[in-house]
Amino acid sequence: MASISIPLEKRRSALVEWLTTVDHKKIGIVYMGLAFTFFIFSGLLALAIRTQLAAPGMTVISQEFYNQAFTMHGTGMIFLFTIPFLVGGFGNYFMPIQIGARDMAFPKMNAFSLWLFVFAGFVMEFGFMLSMVANATGWGNLGLGSAASWNAYVPYSTRAFSPQAGMDIWLIGITLNGISGTLGAVNILVTVYSLRAPGMSVWRLPMFTWTLITTAVMILLATPVLTAGLMMLTTDRNFNTQFFTTADPRMWQHVFWFYSHPAVYIMVLPAMGVISEILPVFSRKPIFGLKALMVSTALIALLGFTTWAHHMFVSGVNPLIQRFFMFTTMLIAVPTGVKIFNWIFTMWGGSLNMKTPLMMSIGFISTFTIGGITGVFLGMIPVDQQLHNSYYVVSHFHYVLFGGSVFGIFGGLYYWLPKIYGRMLSDKIGKVQFWLMLFGFNLTFFPQYILGLLGMPRRIATYLPDRGWDIPNLLSSIGAFTIAFSVLLFIINFVIYIVGRKGEVAGDDPWEGNTLEWMTQSPPPEYNFKTIPVVHSERPLWDIRHANDNTNAHGKH
Amino acid sequence: MLVNTVTADAIAINSLYNIALFFAVIVFFIVQGLLLFSAYKYKRKKADELPAQNHGNMKLELFWTIVPALIVIMLFFLSANTLSQLSGAGTQASPIHNVHKIGDDNAKRRIEDAKRTDMIIEISGRQWFWQYKYIKDGVNHSSQNDGELVIPEGKVVRLDMNSKDVLHAWWVPSFGGMLYVNPGEMSYLWIDKPPRGSYIGQCNAYCGLQHAQMISRIKVVSQAEYDTWVKLKKAEQGGVATEGGNAERGAQLYVDGGYTYAEAIAKGDTKNTGLQAQEVADLSAYLDTLK
Ligand SMILES: [Cu+2]
Ligand SMILES: [Cu+2]
Numbered sequence: 001m002a003s004i005s006i007p008l009e010k011r012r013s014a015l016v017e018w019l020t021t022v023d024h025k026k027i028g029i030v031y032m033g034l035a036f037t038f039f040i041f042s043g044l045l046a047l048a049i050r051t052q053l054a055a056p057g058m059t060v061i062s063q064e065f066y067n068q069a070f071t072m073h074g075t076g077m078i079f080l081f082t083i084p085f086l087v088g089g090f091g092n093y094f095m096p097i098q099i100g101a102r103d104m105a106f107p108k109m110n111a112f113s114l115w116l117f118v119f120a121g122f123v124m125e126f127g128f129m130l131s132m133v134a135n136a137t138g139w140g141n142l143g144l145g146s147a148a149s150w151n152a153y154v155p156y157s158t159r160a161f162s163p164q165a166g167m168d169i170w171l172i173g174i175t176l177n178g179i180s181g182t183l184g185a186v187n188i189l190v191t192v193y194s195l196r197a198p199g200m201s202v203w204r205l206p207m208f209t210w211t212l213i214t215t216a217v218m219i220l221l222a223t224p225v226l227t228a229g230l231m232m233l234t235t236d237r238n239f240n241t242q243f244f245t246t247a248d249p250r251m252w253q254h255v256f257w258f259y260s261h262p263a264v265y266i267m268v269l270p271a272m273g274v275i276s277e278i279l280p281v282f283s284r285k286p287i288f289g290l291k292a293l294m295v296s297t298a299l300i301a302l303l304g305f306t307t308w309a310h311h312m313f314v315s316g317v318n319p320l321i322q323r324f325f326m327f328t329t330m331l332i333a334v335p336t337g338v339k340i341f342n343w344i345f346t347m348w349g350g351s352l353n354m355k356t357p358l359m360m361s362i363g364f365i366s367t368f369t370i371g372g373i374t375g376v377f378l379g380m381i382p383v384d385q386q387l388h389n390s391y392y393v394v395s396h397f398h399y400v401l402f403g404g405s406v407f408g409i410f411g412g413l414y415y416w417l418p419k420i421y422g423r424m425l426s427d428k429i430g431k432v433q434f435w436l437m438l439f440g441f442n443l444t445f446f447p448q449y450i451l452g453l454l455g456m457p458r459r460i461a462t463y464l465p466d467r468g469w470d471i472p473n474l475l476s477s478i479g480a481f482t483i484a485f486s487v488l489l490f491i492i493n494f495v496i497y498i499v500g501r502k503g504e505v506a507g508d509d510p511w512e513g514n515t516l517e518w519m520t521q522s523p524p525p526e527y528n529f530k531t532i533p534v535v536h537s538e539r540p541l542w543d544i545r546h547a548n549d550n551t552n553a554h555g556k557h
Numbered sequence: 558m559l560v561n562t563v564t565a566d567a568i569a570i571n572s573l574y575n576i577a578l579f580f581a582v583i584v585f586f587i588v589q590g591l592l593l594f595s596a597y598k599y600k601r602k603k604a605d606e607l608p609a610q611n612h613g614n615m616k617l618e619l620f621w622t623i624v625p626a627l628i629v630i631m632l633f634f635l636s637a638n639t640l641s642q643l644s645g646a647g648t649q650a651s652p653i654h655n656v657h658k659i660g661d662d663n664a665k666r667r668i669e670d671a672k673r674t675d676m677i678i679e680i681s682g683r684q685w686f687w688q689y690k691y692i693k694d695g696v697n698h699s700s701q702n703d704g705e706l707v708i709p710e711g712k713v714v715r716l717d718m719n720s721k722d723v724l725h726a727w728w729v730p731s732f733g734g735m736l737y738v739n740p741g742e743m744s745y746l747w748i749d750k751p752p753r754g755s756y757i758g759q760c761n762a763y764c765g766l767q768h769a770q771m772i773s774r775i776k777v778v779s780q781a782e783y784d785t786w787v788k789l790k791k792a793e794q795g796g797v798a799t800e801g802g803n804a805e806r807g808a809q810l811y812v813d814g815g816y817t818y819a820e821a822i823a824k825g826d827t828k829n830t831g832l833q834a835q836e837v838a839d840l841s842a843y844l845d846t847l848k
Contacts, residue, residue, distance in 0.1 A: 063766055149763045155740060156723040156765060249724060249739050283599070284606075289613035314726065315737045316744055319646070323637055330629040334622060340588060341621040345614075347595040351606045354596075362596055369588045373581045376629060380577060380636040382570045382643065385734045389726065389761045453559040455730035457761040460769035467757070 022107035023526055027114050028093030029420065034118060035085035040487070041125070042076030045069045047484055050444075054477035056465040065135060066461035067147035068166075072128050074150035075170070078263065079177045080121045082405050086270035087219070088117060088184060090412055091212045093420065095188065097517040098206045100197025100535065102528050105190040109183055116180035124173030127166055146170035149459055151260065152233070154244045154252035159237045171234045178227035185219035188212060197516070199535035203294070206515040206538070207287065210294050211273030214301045218262045218269075221305065226259030250315050257308035265304045267401055268368075269297060271408025272339060275361035278415050279343055280539075281511050282358035283350030289342045290538060296335035296342075303332045313384045322381055329379035336372050340365060353511070356430030360411030363438050367403025371396055374449065389459075392452025395445045402441060410437070410490065417494070418510050422522040423503035425493050433489040440482025447472035447479075514539040560730040563756075564749045566643050567733030573639045580628050643734065644672050644713075644747030668745055675712040682718065682725030682738040682760065685767035695833060696790045705755075705776040709783035714748040723765065729758030729775055737762055751777045807843025810836055 018026060048069050052060045061069065096104055104110045127144030134142045143164030148157040152171075155161055192205070192213050205213075229252065232243035244252050280287040287293060306328040313322055343365050352358060374396040377383050387393060410433070418424050450472045456463065463469055497503035509518040518541050520529055536543055562571045599608075640646060679690040687700040698704055708714055718727055720740040727746060728735035736744045760771035778786070810832075821832075822840055832840070 063769065067766065067768075147765075153724055153763070156763070161723050161765065249737075249741075283608070284601075285608055286610055286612050288611070289618050292613065292618050314735050316739065316742075319640070323640075326636060327633055330633050331626075333629050334626045337584075337625040338618065338622055341591075342613075342618070344588070344591045344595060345617070347599060348591075349608055349611060350595075350599050351601045351608045352596065352599045353601050362592060365592055366589060369585065373584060376632065377574070377577055377581070380573065380632060382573050382636055382639045382734075383577065385643075385736075386567075386570050386574075386730065388735060389728075450559065455560050455728075455757075455759070457728070457759050459763040460759070462769050464772070 020111075022103070022111045024092045024096050024104045024107065024110060025420075025524065025526075027110050028089050028091070030114055031084050031092060031117070032089035034121065035081045035089055038076050038080035038121060038125070039085070042073050042081060043484060043487065045073040045076070047480055049073065050477040050480035052461065053463075053473050055474065056463050056467070056470055058462060062135070063461040064141070064147065065132065067149075067459075068128060068131070068145040070459060071146050071149050071170075072125070075124065075146075075174065077401075078150065078267065079174060080124065082267040082401065082409075083181065083263075084117055085409055086267065086274075086405070087181070087188070087212065087215060088114065090208070090274065090409075090416070091184075091188060091215075091270065094416065094517055095209050095212050096191060096195070097520065097524060097528050098209050098515050099192060099195060099200055100516050100529065100532050101191060101195035102532075104187050105194055106187050110187055113180045113184045113187065116176055116183070120173050120176035120180060123176060124170060127169040131166065144169060151256055152252075153256075154233070154247075154249055157233060157252075158245050160245075168234060168237060171230050171237075175227055175230045175234070178223045178230070181219055182223045182227070185216040185223070188216040189220070197532050197535050203291065204535055204538045205294075207276035207290075207293065208270070208273035208515075211269045211276070211297055214297050215266050215269045218266050218301050218304065222259045222262040222266070225255060229255035229259075250312060250317065253312050253315055254309070257311045258305075261308040261311065262301075262304045264397070264400065265300055268404045268408075269300065271364070271405040271412075272297070274408045274412040274415070275343065275364050277515065278357045278361045278411055279346045281415075281513050282353045282355065282361075283347050284353070284512070285346060285350040286539060287342070288345040288348075289338075292338055293342050296338045299335040300332060303328055303335070307332060307379075310379055310384070313381050314388045326379055326381050330376055333372060333376050333379075340369055340372070355414070355511075356425070356427050356434060357411045357415035357511075359431065359434045360407050360414065363434060364404055364407040364411065367399055367407065367438070367441060371399025371401075371403050374399065387452055389457055390452035391448040391456045391458055394458050395448035395452060398445045398448075402445070407437075410434075413490070415511065416517075417498060418503075418506035419517055419522045419524070421498045422506050423498050423501060424506050424510060425497050425503060429489055429493040429497075433486045433493070436482060436486035436489065440479045440484075440486055443479030444476050444483060445479070447475045451476075509541065512541075512545065514542050516540055519544075562731060562733060563752050563754070564732045566747070566749055567731060569639050569642055570733045573635060576635060577632055580632070584625075584628075644749050645734065645736075645745060672715070672747055672749075673713060674715040674747070676709075677715045677717055678706070678708075680716050680718040680727065680738070682720040682722075682727075682764070682771075684722050684765055685760075685771045687727075687760075687771070687773050688721075691787070694787045694791075696787055697794065698790065700771075700773050703774060705774045707783060707786050708748065708751060708775065708777050709780045710753045710777050711750045713750060716746045716748065718744045718746065724762045725760045725764050725771065726762035727758065727773070728761040729756055729773065731756045732758075735761055751775075753777050753779065803839045804842040804845070806836075807839035807841070810840045811843055 018030065021027060048061055049066065052058050052066055092104070092110065096102070128146070131142045131145040134140065143166050145166040146152075146162075146169070148162055148167060148170075157167060192209060232241065233252070235241040236243050236245050276287060276293060307325055309317060309321065309325040310329040343361075374392070378387060378393060378396060414425055414430050451469055454467070454469060454472070456467070456469050506522045508521055511518070516533060516535075517524070519533060533540060562568050677692045679692060681688040681690070687706075689698040689700075689706050690696075691698070698706070700706070716727065718736065718738040719742060720738045722740060724740075725738040726735050727738055732748050732751065734746060736746045738744055754777055756775040756777070758773040758775065760768060760773075764771065822837065822844060
């Protein structure tokens with residue numbers, strides 16, 4: 001390995017460089033690396049859960065650990081993987097380059113957000129891991145992990161019912177994580193507002209940047225609400241305040257879902273942005289209905305703030321208010337459907353370069369559609385009164401967040417890693433990974449729709465053999481291990497072709513990209529561009545490539 | 558739905574689900590079909606081919622905005638319609654025994670007017686079992702040790718549910734519908750004329766360590782069988798209790814019934830409250846502690 005021969009002196013300074021960097025690209029890489037680590041960790045917890053549920057009456061893990069495992073699986077995937085990977089990772093690395101900037105507007109605050117995220121992540125996971133080890137080695141119960149599920153419903157999460165310190169540690173971790181995210185959102189908005197290259201008007205913003213700023217607006221409006229709620233719950237637990245302990249139990253639910261419904265879009269909109277970048281490039285066509293896509297993104301964000309109480313259809317909420325939330329929830333299917341058809345018609349009549357990023361995007365559209373459709377079912381109050389909190393719901397949001405966000409993230413990785421490291425991943429391994437992941441994903445989650453319809457509640461550590469849930473559960477568990485294997489293939493691909501430098505040299509623009517990140521070197525220099533480019537359309541690189549032919553470079557808009 | 562739906566409520570929800578499923582299947586096949594077709598048909602054939610640079614099509618885009626909008630609006634009205642047919646229609650907003658508004662008579666009337674009720678069973682969710690109290694028949698029972706909730710067939714049963722600790726949720730898929738069971742207030746759910754048979758449900762709001770064990774087994778039997786069961790249970794309980802007043806149980810009655818009960822006892826006229834002799838004694842014992 002080349003790195004071994006680097007003198008100690010230099011290596012230390014490289015470490016110091018990574019710890020003190022304010023370069024948006026390095027910050028982005030640390031975000032991605034760490035978020036991916038949390039993805040692996042939370043994924044292993046999912047495997048523990050699926051092993052336990054593979055057959056009725058299993059005792060592979062204790063009930064106590066099971067409850068902590070699903071709590072940390074959920075919170076890890078949401079707060080430590082999906083959001084930081086898309087917003088902190090892809091967002092930090094690519095948004096400034098896409099708009100022709102040299103860095104974020106506030107580079108030091110950017111570094112602060114990163115290290116606060118790192119700290120919050122370790123606060124959240126460290127106590128849980130200690131508890132886990134203590135349990136496994138027979139030290140007994142340290143009580144440093146939370147077992148209140150990700151929505152921490154009051155009164156279960158109050159001191160009276162969750163006395164252990166793990167609950168406080170979890171609350172503090174998520175609070176810090178929220179502060180980090182909010183600062184990041186401010187940075188994104190100011191950067192896009194003030195540092196765009198000349199000529200980059202609103203309608204010429206790359207789709208990924210557009211979805212990122214919509215996401216940032218959502219974070220800015222929603223996250224502080226959750227953060228405040230978490231802090232109040234923390235003081236309720238520790239300083240005898242009475243914000244939630246004596247309040248109507250629905251109070252916490254409103255606060256929680258006011259953040260957590262928009263959080264779904266915070267997790268999925270940037271991934272939609274990623275595939276909206278990939279599809280036109282790999283179809284060699286402009287994106288179909290750019291303005292409709294941009295407007296529908298904004299509409300989803302706006303409507304996303306009016307639907308939160310659809311999580312409370314069985315909590316005992318005024319029926320009239322419920323109908324309002326049913327209407328907004330069902331309405332959100334419309335802009336979502338617009339996106340799906342616009343993506344398909346971007347491919348329609350194109351010249352499709354069937355490489356892994358495009359296949360991941362097609363996988364995204366296919367699986368996300370199923371998640372979207374079942375979302376309409378759950379938006380219908382009578383249906384929700386039957387399927388609320390069942391495995392139907394578990395399946396629905398995994399179709400949205402794995403079928404959507406995770407496919408989008410892998411698509412983005414195959415698309416952008418060559419830019420970050422200057423080397424290509426193996427497309428062959430990528431395709432095998434794609435097919436395995438698609439198959440494993442549907443094998444894991446489709447049976448869960450059936451389980452929901454058969455009456456299986458979520459968050460149960462085991463079930464009796466007389467319920468008729470055995471076969472779908474077994475299939476689901478086999479699927480989970482298939483997904484794990486597909487992720488392992490990605491890691492192998494990365495280690496061999498990028499870390500091991502076996503991949504082809506990527507060059508500046510391996511995919512015939514449209515946006516400015518493909519204009520600079522791979523990896524980009526610290527200042528990103530020697531001269532700041534001038535933008536004439538939403539496809540500045542297409543314009544350059546086709547400057548001399550008469551296929552009307554700018555096209556009609 | 559894949560469970561055996563037996564009550565009018567469950568059947569109504571099921572048919573709504575099937576209507577939505579019909580449209581869902583159509584949308585599913587259109588989307589997946591178009592996706593697979595374009596992925597197959599438009600694969601790049603020559604390295605330098607340049608497809609037409611099509612930026613969009615207003616008519617098409619309007620089409621796939623308006624048609625889905627019409628579908629969801631239709632489903633919205635169908636859902637609202639089904640909702641108003643369900644047994645509990647309009648009652649969920651009125652947790653009448655909510656500790657914050659004890660004695661909300663309007664709300665209480667709304668619950669009573671909502672649906673004709675043959676019998677009332679009070680259900681208390683506890684970590685981690687269900688307690689059943691048959692109001693008229695004076696039977697106390699629980700889901701511990703596989704205890705069954707026994708119901709006579711063809712009756713409209715109202716479940717008055719509250720929690721003694723954290724949130725729980727009552728859900729028996731075959732009867733349709735579920736509702737959270739909250740501490741400090743009552744939630745109401747109806748079982749609408751269930752046919753004979755055994756049914757199973759489970760707590761559906763995560764409530765801690767043994768949430769998975771909070772199972773409810775329901776047995777619907779003939780009226781005669783039910784009467785025998787009640788007699789048997791009462792014998793087990795040693796007949797109708799006539800011990801001295803228990804202030805602790807009285808406190809709970811006070812929370813449940815509020816000042817209407819307290820007032821009746823103060824006046825010495827409890828005929829219209831429906832309270833049993835034992836309950837009057839308990840409540841009086843509790844009211845004494847307040848003096
Ligand atoms: Cu939601
Ligand atoms: Cu429970």
